[in-house]
Each structure stands twice: as structure tokens, then as C-alpha cells.
Amino acid sequence: GIQVEQSPPDLILQEGANSTLRCNFSDSVNNLQWFHQNPWGQLINLFYIPSGTKQNGRLSATTVATERYSLLYISSSQTTDSGVYFCAVENSGAGSYQLTFGKGTKLSVIP
Amino acid sequence: AAGVIQSPRHLIKEKRETATLKCYPIPRHDTVYWYQQGPGQDPQFLISFYEKMQSDKGSIPDRFSAQQFSDYHSELNMSSLELGDSALYFCASSGRAGGSSTDTQYFGPGTRLTVL
Numbered sequence: 129g130i131q132v133e134q135s136p137p138d139l140i141l142q143e144g145a146n147s148t149l150r151c152n153f154s155d156s157v158n159n160l161q162w163f164h165q166n167p168w169g170q171l172i173n174l175f176y177i178p179s180g181t182k183q184n185g186r187l188s189a190t191t192v193a194t195e196r197y198s199l200l201y202i203s204s205s206q207t208t209d210s211g212v213y214f215c216a217v218e219n220s221g222a223g224s225y226q227l228t229f230g231k232g233t234k235l236s237v238i239p
Numbered sequence: 240a241a242g243v244i245q246s247p248r249h250l251i252k253e254k255r256e257t258a259t260l261k262c263y264p265i266p267r268h269d270t271v272y273w274y275q276q277g278p279g280q281d282p283q284f285l286i287s288f289y290e291k292m293q294s295d296k297g298s299i300p301d302r303f304s305a306q307q308f309s310d311y312h313s314e315l316n317m318s319s320l321e322l323g324d325s326a327l328y329f330c331a332s333s334g335r336a337g338g339s340s341t342d343t344q345y346f347g348p349g350t351r352l353t354v355l
Contacts, residue, residue, distance in 0.1 A: 161343065169327050169349055171282070176343040214281060224295050225333075226272065226284035227344060 130155045130219040134230035141205050141237050149200040149233045151215030159218035160191055161227065162200050166211045174200070174213075205237045241265055243347030245330050251353045252320050260315040260350045262330030270294070271313040272331040272344060273305060282329060288313060320354045327351050 131154040141147055153160075162174040175182050175189040177198065182189055186205075191198040202209055212234050216227040244263040252258050264271050270289045274282040284297035288307035299305075302320075307313045317324060328351075331344040 159342075159344075163346070169351065171329060171346040171349070173343060173345060216282075225270070225287060225289075226295055226297055227274075227282075227331075228284070229281035231281055 130157070130217060130228050132215060132217055132228055132230035134213075134215055134233050136233060137231065138234045139236070141235065143205060143207060143237055143239050145205050145237075146201070146203045147205060147235070149202070149213055149215075149235075151198040151200070151217075151230055153196050153198075153215075153217050155196075156220045157193065157217040158220040159225075159227070160198055161216050162189055162198070163214040163216065164209075164211050165214060165232070171214070202235075205235075207237045207239060210235055210237045243330055243332050243345055245328075245347040245350050247350060248348065249351050249353075251355065253355055254320060254322065256320050256354075258317045258320060258352060260317070260328055260330075260352075262313045262315070262332075262347060264311055264313070264330070264332030265334075265345055268332035268334045268345075269311070270333045270342075271307055271311070272333075273299075273313070273315050274329040274331065274346075276327040276329065276349075277323075278326070285315070317352075322354050325352060325354045 133152045164172045179193040188201045212232040214232045216229045272287040273285040276282040285299040287295040291307045305315045327349045331346045333342040
């Protein structure tokens with residue numbers, strides 16, 4: 129099956145700092161989503177971004193499908209940004225619509 | 240906007256008992272997915288339904304079964320529960336009209352199952 133690797137696995141930031149999270153995947157994808165899992169366990173959709181660039185407030189994402197990676201940018205981080213960020217992909221070659229998740233990046237933003 | 244609804248939000252069961260988790264997708268979404276997330280793990284795909292028919296199957300134990308009903312809600316039935324079944328169970332839905340796969344999966348809040 130498709131492999132999804134996220135880096136870094138852990139990240140500690142001072143409030144106000146910027147960060148870049150990376151997601152590499154091993155095959156072509158129909159769908160790529162970024163999620164934020166908050167401390168209460170809820171999975172919040174951040175972006176649906178199989179290709180191109182999108183921005184939503186302090187967050188933006190870029191996917192370069194031909195090179196099989198995606199980046200999530202967080203600017204001016206806040207303590208409420210803490211949690212785990214997951215990248216998940218749907219493999220276009222597998223004939224399946226399931227999402228395969230990476231292991232996540234655990235972000236801690238300290239005041 | 241309406242979101243995916245899951246019930247119950249928390250469930251505590253004893254080993255060897257059964258559990259039923261319910262999912263109500265976003266209105267007009269035709270596809271439902273179930274995922275299991277163990278402690279400290281990433282979510283793992285279990286099973287999906289498109290227009291009330293099973294469309295895909297992942298690492299779902301034989302002790303588990305699921306179905307989608309005429310009103311598009313779905314239920315995940317779990318029997319002979321084991322300690323290792325303790326996890327967060329997510330339901331997601333998407334609007335894959337015409338069989339297109341290019342639609343966002345929207346996740347519900349999850350059901351936290353604890354098996355004692």
C-alpha cells in the first residue's frame with residue numbers, strides 16, 4: 129500500500145513562531161487532506177489539497193503532486209495550535225477511497 | 240453547517256460484551272467511512288459504504304460488522320470485545336456523487352470506546 133511519512137515527529141515552538149510540516153507519499157494520490165487533532169481527540173479538517181496551494185488565515189498548504197510531497201505552514205503560532213497534525217492520502221492507483229494517514233507531527237506551542 | 244454526528248460519544252464495556260456505534264453522515268453525502276484510532280496511533284481505515292453497499296474493506300476484525308441503512312446512517316457492530324478494541328472510532332462522510340473520488344472526507348467527533 130501507499131506509504132505516508134511525516135516530519136518532524138515532534139515540534140516545540142515558542143508562541144509567535146512559524147513552522148513548516150512535511151508529508152511525503154510514495155505513490156500518486158487523488159486526495160490529500162491535512163487534519164489537526166486537538167487534545168480532545170477531534171479531527172479537524174484543515175485543507176483538501178491534492179495539488180496546488182491554499183491559504184486559510186495563518187495556515188497555508190502546498191502540494192507538489194509530481195514530486196509526491198505536501199507542506200503545511202503555520203505562521204504566528206498560538207497555544208491553541210497545539211495538537212497532532214496528520215496528513216492523509218487516497219491512493220489513486222489502488223481503486224480505493226480510503227484515507228491512509230501518516231504518523232503525525234505533534235506540535236506543542238508554549239507561551 | 241451540519242456535521243457528521245456520532246453516538247454515543249463515550250462507551251464503556253466489559254470484555255466479551257457487544258457494542259453498537261452509530262453514525263449520521265452530512266445530509267446528501269452518499270459515502271460513509273469508519274476508522275479506528277488506538278492510543279498514540281494514527282487512524283486506520285476499517286470499512287466504507289457507498290449508496291448503502293459496502294465499497295471497501297480495510298483491517299476490520301471478523302468480530303466487527305457494519306451496514307448503511309436506507310436513510311444513509313451507518314452502524315458499526317462489535318462483538319466479543321477485547322481489551323485491544325479500546326480506541327477512538329471515527330465515522331467520516333463524503334459526497335462522492337457519480338463515483339468521483341475527489342471529495343473531502345469530513346470526520347465526526349468520534350466515539351471513545353473503553354473495554355475493561
